Amino acid sequence: MADDVEFGEYPLHQCVFKDDYRRLSQLIRTHDVSQKDIHGNTPLHLAVMLGRNECIQLLLVHGAPVKVKNLQGWTPLAEAISYGDRQTILSLLRKLKKQSRDVLEDRRPALIRALKNIDDFYLELKWDFHSWVPLVSRILPSDVCKIHKRGPCIRLDTTLVDFNDMHWERGDITFVFNGDAPPKQSLTVLDNKQKVFQRIRYQESEMELEDEVDILMCSDIMAAQMSTKNITFSRAQSGWLFREDKTEMVGNFKADFYAVNNMTLESRKRREHLSSEDIQKNKAIIENISKGGWDNCEFDRRQSLPPPPVPNVSWEDYISFNPGNPPTLGRTPIAKENSKGFRATIAMSEDFPMTVEVLLDVLEVVAPFKQFQKLREFMTSKLPSGFPVKIEIPVFPTVSAKVTFTFFEWRNDLEDYLFKLPDDYHEDPNRFPDL
Template identity: 65%
Template sequence: MADDENSFELHESVFRGDIRRVSQLIRNHDVAKKDKHGNTPLHLAVMLGHKECIHLLLAHSAPVKVKNCHGWSPLAEAISYGDRQTITLLLRKLKQQSRGHMEIRRPDLVKALQQMGDFYMELKWDFQSWVPLVSRILPSDICKINKRGAAIRLDTTLVDFNDMRWERGDISFLFSGDAKPSHALTVLDNRLKVYQKVRHEVCARETECELEDEVDILMSSDIVAAQMSTKQITFSRAQTGWIFREDKKEMVGKFNADFYSLNGLTIESRKRREHLSEEDLQKNKAIMESFTRGGAQPFDPNQEPIRRASLEPPQPQDVTWEEYIKAESGNPPSLARTLKCKETAKSFKATVAMSEEFPLTVDMLLSVLEIIAPFKHFAKLREFVQMKLPPGFPVKIDIPILPTVSAKITFQEFAFRDDISDGLFEIPPDYREDPNRFPDL
């Protein structure tokens, strides 16, 4: 790439809205490069409302999921700006890029699965909260994972878990590495006896209404960024005993484990609402609860849904490129709407038990977790396990899931087996397809 470390030619051209210069530079400059504030060219194009630049950058695969120094993606900035067409464009591109990434990784994941022995594994999830009384009603779950060849089956009773709401059920998640992409991922609802293919394209006409529904939700609710801060984390051996202190060792299931304390683990949460009116703020809770329940309003197929209109563009900020790029790193002048942002940080005391006897490696676990990442709590587990952990395998872990909720995960059973039935990975013949059973997948 033509960019050197201190050159931001493409950023500057986007900032100035010079589409001709952008089209010249884009062929040999890194569209994913971040400036000193963590912004990519797409961030700047969205914040400044330069639509031609947005279209050109997306046509050259500018990443939509990437975050700047404050944890905001181009999609978050588009919601703040309030142009419905841009939000829809970025949301569609985000879904395409996410599925494209999975397809790029798929051959490596399939190869990794095939190189492992076939196994059965159980994970126990215990959810806890520091909020009084909440822990009493939080769910627990035992997830069962069967792996045979390049196929994985996960059975769980926890359908969804988000913002203190959860849904119980009897759900199976099937991954078939040997199937074509459109048939590789399937979710079964064993109570309703229905299944849903996890789509890999967002081009079918029947998905357009769902996409527009999602845009309505984004435009009418808070912009939220929450992440585990792992920069300051250190591990120290957990101690036991009152007088004679010694390193804590215990059996976790069938495995000897050394216990470590995690120091410096925090979950940071930011909420923005500069794009919301007072009426929005009053309606927000009711709207979100309605969507969470699947929509309380009756659906009339002959009536066009009322869509949220674009906001008036923010007042242009009198900021030059020189003022922007010379500002203190991570503290740029405002380029769009004045931020209305609430930040919270919650420290977590946590422990992790590491066992060198566990038959699976961390790399093998990461491969399995990448496949089942559509489940939000498994995505959090994968994020945690990617850290540099003490020696061994994390057989017992405490991790934050939400600002008020943490989870204790225990790998309580594991066995290599050669008698796992092929039938476990097949859709039962009496199940019918329901393409809308799991709208988030």
């Protein structure tokens, strides 16, 4: 109790701020390492911004979250990139990967149970991208994905393989997920033309982590999110003279069309860690990526930056600033913010036999992406009644994505071979180097 009185409401934060490693090591066993202060910073945020290397390592050992954002929208990893210490960036990146795997493993039993409780089915969905820019439109892909689900197993067939030299490589690719298999063997990708398969890697190598650190250190620090707080839906209209609510068939399903209003993409970018030479190189890299992906880009091993000046800010000064607007503790930010509104359309059908909640359970098993919980909340609480059989939404200012559920049926006759590796396929761990 005496420690709490001495160090106030945020004892771990104050230990970090005063670089009191000894006291931090005592208090960390009985206090919440994920606690946020009035600016939304965790102790790890502060340790990174102030360059407290011993505190950083102690907090990471005790499970300090790396993914959490402060009120300005930045994670400890983003602040580490700004500070520019290579070993700190590597330590946080390694911990972030591990924490993400741990979360998935904790969720895995519940997800597999949910998958087993869903009746077996076959689903076809078409997705394509299009643009009003002719050259861009010519290189954008389209595909029909076929999804089989039986018990804890899912099979997804697609024809898109890779993007090279300004065109999409077509092929015959299958992803097979087996919920009964050990995690490292649960997801496999098959090239049905070459008759090879590759296990999806469960963990990055140290070389891959080092490469990722190089990319982070020479790139803009980005934070973007789609704001859904103010989204509303209004019935789309059809007809020239006599306007009426738009209702059409989407595949075999009668659907009501809606306009999605007040959808906003909020993005922030920082580059205080970049030199003018870095910025020029980045322009060339982006052009290179558009022609052939990362494989044609070369990154030298980046050295740590000189640390920023020690801030002339006391703990009392820091905690007295207005919430969300703290004084600068690390490198002075060079930031740019942008907010852009988008219009989207969605078609809802009462005839579709699957519910949104069931679809989300299936997707979460095979695609536990970052903002899944927000997507789940949006899809279950804000959508109009029915199932979204067609969704068209902008992904870039000149590019829109469209997903259409064209066919669905419950099945109880799916064969074993659909979810097993064929006997005549052999393993090629390097067939898909990006997986």
